[in-house]
Amino acid sequence: MTIEMFERTLELAALLAAEIERKLAADGLTRSRAQVLRRLGEEGPMQQRELARVFDVSARNITGLVDGLVTTGFVTREPHPDDRRATLVTLTARGVTAAQTIEASRHELAEAMFAGIPEREKHAYRGVLDTLLDNLRTR
Template sequence: MTSPQKHTEALGRILELVVVLSDDMTRSLAAQGLTDARAHLLWELHHRGPSTQRVLADALRVSPRNITGLVDALVATDFVTREPHPTDRRATLVTFTEHGAAITTAMERDQHEFARILFADMPDDRLAALVDGLDDVLARLRAHGVSIDAARDDTDPESEAGR
């Protein structure tokens, strides 16, 4: 019961889902002229409203320098603009253009639609079981520091996201 075999299989399913979903997202984004990183920035901006690059750097957990590059690209493709900060002349406020706002709103809408497609036909109890299971896994991950440690030369967890 609950053989290691089953555990591995379950992890395999999760990993497969990871790969499939990531790929699909990246592809959809590309169709909008966006990359993962740029879309991530847009997403954060959508939830926070006009923000300084510093704030975005912290939110995306990347270096401020990198934000400069991402914003440069988004400005060039007319998704956002750099507005002067009303009180801090050092800072700039990254703000949506109309185009950027429209795209981002549409992305959010489509995400809900996507969720509907995935779960619409699933019985309530089944959906609940799935979510419970996922929560369980998430909790277990957190309990284990999520960082499986991995240090030495012969002890490493996980491989690549390659199914």
């Protein structure tokens, strides 16, 4: 009954997405914008074209996401010191806090999600997960 496991895996994905988006919405963020914040939190200020590259989306898309983040006060566009064409998308104080909150929420959700599962079963899950990822990647 692989189809049943497949459906349940999709159900898990849907529940996870809903839970994550619920939290983000409470902080005034969408999933796409939060993804940008997380990356900026890890890497520091970045050019828009670099963001477009790492997320594999169009430049126009990044312009829109950054517009939204600027309007809501999470980032600013700073001039690039060496290239006057480029801007450096930079976290504000609020943006830094938000990025930290996102990380903390993810840890909290991860713990809650795997609560009550014995180490041994976690290992088994982890092993299967790696195979599933491999199977999907080489397709």
